Amino acid sequence: MRVLVAGGAGYIGSVVTAALLSDGHEVTVLDDLSTGHADAVPEGAALAEVSLHDSAPVLADVRPEAVLHFAARSLVGVSQQQPEDYWSTNVGGSLALLESMRAVDCRRIVFSSTAATYGEPDALPIREDAPTRPTNTYGASKLAVDHMLTSYAVAHGFAAVSLRYFNVAGAAFGLGERHATETHLIPLALQVAAGQRGSLTVFGRDYPTPDGTCIRDYVHVADLADAHLLALPAPSAGEHRVYNLGNGTGFSVQEVLDAAREVTGHAIPTTDGPRRAGDPAQLVASSDRIRAELGWTPRHPDLVGIVSDAWTVAQAR
Ligand SMILES: NC(=O)c1ccc[n+]([C@@H]2O[C@H](COP(=O)([O-])OP(=O)(O)OC[C@H]3O[C@@H](n4cnc5c(N)ncnc54)[C@H](O)[C@@H]3O)[C@@H](O)[C@H]2O)c1
């Protein structure tokens, strides 16, 4: 298939681009390089350095049969201080992209949604029919795009899938996480292990969890790539599907740090800090729906393996 990958110079988009290429697809990456890197775009994919807002000429030129949409602002904390950037990029940019698609009669899309659309869960694991009550602008902006896709499916015959990722981690195809402003636990722990950072702050040890630290569901980026390949052809015209993506097993911040110490052989000093605003105590996915409907099975559910793959690629840089 001829596909356009919006945000394909970023962490997850670049890995999925590599997976699409190895599956025989023809790929053009559209990315403004605001948080991505040109050298992360896999060889064999074309790069159009353009914003979502100016995507129309690129779509007119490429004439894709489908779009995979990763391009976004995705820092929860910043979304609370600069909401305008989140509404503009995530919602305004996505609307512009959908209109660019409609103009060239391209109506198939896979969208990067997030566990942040659910907010604080009533019950675990979180299923797709759980209430969506985002606790930050980032999650609210992603939920708005999910709603946009439902209405584009109904009104304009789009075939759409929202994949609600939980905590994406690990590396594949030699590509890992490389954010100028890094906020994610695993890459930060590995930067401490590599001596690039002195220590890491544990955000809260007083949560109602067995060791007092937050629990998250870490999913390997290679398993995420598998899910995108399965989701791409799945919906029919007029259909918008929503699938959670996680392993269904939660690990605490303490367990992640222990795994990082085991993998790297470094002590990884930490200090204890207050809770980070808006962090739910536990987020664990039920991925029963995508397992049942698309046959997705995570091949790398082991936390030590996920951290180990991230470490291998971080060291190679
Ligand atoms: N990393 C996670 O754990 C996680 C979890 C849930 C959802 N997500 C979502 O997955 C997607 C990818 O996340 P990531 O971690 O790879 O982020 P990333 O920042 O590495 O990648 C995002 C890419 O989008 C590009 N981009 C941003 N705004 C753009 C615009 N206006 N026009 C064109 N390109 C633009 C950036 O340059 C970057 O290359 C995001 O939509 C994010 O919200 C990520």
Ligand SMILES: O=c1ccn([C@@H]2O[C@H](COP(=O)(O)OP(=O)(O)O[C@H]3O[C@H](CO)[C@H](O)[C@H](O)[C@H]3O)[C@@H](O)[C@H]2O)c(=O)[nH]1
């Ligand atoms: O320096 C740090 C960084 C993180 N943490 C903790 O580690 C856990 C994981 O934090 P991350 O920042 O790595 O990931 P989040 O769970 O905050 O965010 C992820 O899940 C969200 C869903 O709520 C969104 O989807 C978001 O895009 C995605 O990155 C949290 O309990 C956080 O408090 C620390 O203790 N210290």
